[in-house]
Amino acid sequence: MLSFLCRVFIDSWVGRIVAGLFFLAFIGWGVGDVLMGIGTERADVAARVGEQTILVQTYQNALQSEMPQIAQSMHLSDPSQIPSATREQVAQQVLQRLVLQAEIALAADRHGLIVPDSSVRDEIFSIPAFKGRDGRFDRALFNDRLRRTGMSEGRLVDLVRQEQASRMLLQPIRDGVGVPDVMTRRLFDFEAQTRTIDLVRVPFDTQQPAAAPTEAQVARYYANHPWEFQAPEYRHARIVVLSADTIGHQLDISDADLRAAYQAQSRTFNTPERRNVQVVTVPTQDRAMALRARWVDGGNWADVQKAAGKDAAAVELPGIRQGDVPSAELGRQIFAAPADATQGPVQSEGGWVVFRVTSITPAHSAAFDDVKQALHDQIAHTRADALVAERVQKLQDAIAGGGLDSIPADLGAVAVSGELDQSGLTHEGTPAPIPGGDAARQAIIGRIFSQPKGANPELVQGPDGVWYAVSVDGVTPAHGLDLKEAGARVAAAWQAEARRHMADQQATTFYTQAQEHGGLGQVTPAIAGLEHSQPISPIQPAPEIPREVAALIFRLDHPGQSVMVETDGAYVVATLTGITHPDPATRKPLYDRVRAGLLQSMGDDIEMSYGNALEGIVRPKPNNAAIRAVMAEVTGRENTGTGQ
Template sequence: MLSFLYRVFVDSWVGRIVAGLFFLAFIGFGMGDVLLNIGTERADVAARVGNRPILVQTYQTALQTEMPQVAQSMHLADPSQIPAATREQVAQQVLGRLMLQAEIAEAADRHGLIVPDSVVRDEIFSIPAFKGRDGQFDRALFNDRLRRSGMTEGRLIELVQQEQASRVLLQPIRDGVAAPDVMVRRVFDFEAQTRTIDLVRVPFAAQDVTATPTAAQLARYQANHPWEFTVPEYRHARIVVLSADTIGQRLDITDADLHQTYEAQAQTFNQPERRSVQIVTVPTEDRARALAAQWTDGGAWASVQKNAGKDAAAVELPGIKVGDVPSADLGKQIFAAPANATQGPVRSEGGWVVFRITGISPAHFSPYDDVKQALHDKLAHDRAQALLADRVQKLQDAIAGGGLDAIPTDLAATAVSGDLDAQGLTHEGTPAPIPGSDAARQAIIARVFSQAKGANPELVQGPDGVWYAVAVDGVTPGHVQTLAEAGPKVASAWQAAARRHMADEQATAYYTQAAGQGGLGHVSPAIAGLEHSQPILPMQPAPEIPREVAALIFRLSQPGQSVMTQADDSYVVATLTAINHPDPATQKNLYDRVRAGLGQSMGDDIEMSYGAALEGIVKPKPNNGAIQAVMAEVTGQQKAGAAQ
């Protein structure tokens, strides 16, 4: 069964959490809660493949498990920093993998793969969770674990049979993939090579423009750049906004209320330490010692999983608390161990354990004074939410009866008025003081510029629970400013353009000299301000090197070549001075990681191609509403149309 979790699931994102749940259940006594919780969600289906459902909980858990690893690979401190587009891409890939796993199981059934009873028996007997202290299968322990999990013996046998049948289809796909040596070497050479450069920066602001533009020059500049001197259309609008926030701002929340809420949510403000751990359980101490000796580097996890053996459990458990580990002794050791160091062997109820801490989130305590304002805002919002529907009705009646001049003050609606452009800016260039979230503000501004002048106001529901009404009573058309109107703005723009042109000329001269003389370092006389970089990597360029330059440098084929580009408010000229090609023998861990990564990627591609072929036979039936809800939560975005 653990082999099934490794072969079919552990190599995929979703499998890490599934295998983790089984692992925690098997080494301790929490198996019942895990499996019962999984079983109670069957009505909540994200997709169906044949007769097999993909549960929303399974999908969401897989995403939440994968995001920290994606953040780590992007060198981000927290998954919340992952761009929304990347999070959505990961969400789509995880769903595809879940569907592929279901399709493979369906294919195994369709091909009529029959697993002998002896194979099923041997597989179940090899599961460490069902072995007694003597290392042999314990029928009483087996019955007890099944009873507490709510799983029948027949269901377990069915799962093992499915695993064995799926393995026949899937294992040759994964095990038969090997990245060619020439490919491994090329990718390794790109990732591990370092380059050094010479560069010179020519800032725009450093250029000294002594000439004074003539009236004719200013007029020509203004005529050639009309978009720089365009006054936008302004509309004078009166706006009324009603939301839980506007109501909450006028509610009286006492200190007693806040203290009571703080005490009720004490667990939220007192976060225990959490750790991410990679952990392997094997039946014997000798095998555990051998794995510990092999596991000398954080990058060796893939080979550790592969070499752990058929009867081992090798899983990653991100962000666990000490109480999440069913074995109290093992939990103490995990939370006492240093990060990035292999620990063990350690004896546990399920066998011998070797583990490695890959991340530590320290315990955090938030005093009452630090969260008082946030508690106040949340409590006021919650209470206001209960009042909102009634007040919306009263506001609608008031607007229908007398417009925006007949709104009772006790409704806690907020009224603002003034001129604004289509970007929501005032004449001074500051945002108009429209209450609400960015989405609500954008909806209100769009309403101001789509509603006819003098039209009767209507109460409209906008994003984030905001209700608003708009009256437009003045429109000032946009126009291109004359030279007299633009005045000093044209002169300032002319000066900025002149400085940029001078910087361009100077940088171009440096580039031409560098191209003709073999690099910036060979230009005579020597260039003032020439910088010599430290070795830089393609995947981790030095922070002092502009990213625009780093991107171009790794496109050059040989030292002595130069590039020129703009970076922020400067032109930069750079010369590639050296390329260092590393020896794989001196960086064996990196070379092995590249080989393993390419093999994994090629296996994924072949597996997905196989899955695409299976889709022609077993058509997945996604539940788009459930999928979009999960994606919206993961990406931090609202579902399309949810705010309408």
């Protein structure tokens, strides 16, 4: 694992920049977690596997490393946004992974696998965290890093030896994995095959009912769909909100302070031109000229990097200023070049340079008057932060003494009142004017609809540093609307249903004709609005084709078959018109990638099966109390499971 991490971080340009940070933290599942956990009391154990212990701190470190990756894969900006159930599942999987690691280490020991001292030494010497600026192992740096993590040299040696022994045990198991050619070909064919379709869309909103509904039709629709015509519960509430923002609005910031802040942030308000640049440096002018010719002829960046050779330096420089370029002459030429045009060769201290400006961000200058309000809000918020604690205490005392009717005007609190439903909307369907961001707003609405009517208000700390108190003084229960109240809504719903029904009839006619004639394209007269798609594949979908249609198209067996689905306010009828099966010889990189993925997946499965079998030899002993505590911290609620 250490060698894998070293290879990942050292063999990539980005990795070389961040390797020191990553290896300093020892992010991973192996030695790093233990390094970070050194110093924890031995009683603080999440699980025991024979003589191996999984420390609670090790478990927590592993989770902290995993959660940001899970959030990123779910397109979330912060791990706190991961649903509680998902966080719990990740926590269980991480614990199982650590247990498996311990089981394999014990198995390697039982089999008497011996790791030579030289191999352990080479492994440790290869860890970037222990290398000096010259790229060689630095004994002083090594001692300092161990001292700061509380790790002894002997303990590190034991851990590396144990991990290498585990790899020696597992590698033959993985090496024995084979993937049948027929399996690879079938998966490759599924992923790489392309299909073309004809399709026609029948949107609901393009249909025009013949006439407005009669009173009898409206009454019948109302009687058949009573659940559609409900008035939600409304509550009348008084709300008081206190935050740095509400306090800041009352603070007076002098013009002198604003101008001083403007001068202090002049680099922010007056930014020089920035450029994104792709730069390749090669040893000779001839190679630079050949590289430029290749780049000009339409070569993309990946091809240019490969063509540059191993002794070249090919880097992307995002958002650079002219002063960031070490060579003054090269900087001048980069900032004089047009965008999307290959330039060079230019001789520099490091060799011959060919470059391409991919985008330009012009210089920007903001006048004082343009940013005055923003500066006011910034300074006011900063000053208000220091006042929040004192104002919270005063507000709490005021509420305790006289409720929401006795709030001093000079506290900087904001009071609002009115009726709203559980979605935070007024009777007019507009958002209720509750101060604060979305998170605070949702917390306040939740409080309004969970607090009993007439209950004494209580000052509560909400999200984003917002404090609030709520008093509910009126509740209008949810109830069904009578026909007179819902008349306009019923008529609109009848019209919408009529349009949907007409679209259904039209699409069904198209589908029936396609079935009878062998496809939409064979229907005569030709169907207006018929679309012919470009080739699509499971790994390269077309955004203009609805997902529901694409999913069904890849289930069809042969051209001429048709499907009909409802999606996004329309019915869509589609006919499969062609299937192109790929030739592995012409798509060898993809074929090899599919095969490698299958090998990796099957190797993982076999390793997991082997690890599960090892549990029958040495049963893990979980510390359920410690595991529940970690689970509760991760999920934000008490977990009653055992963690296994």
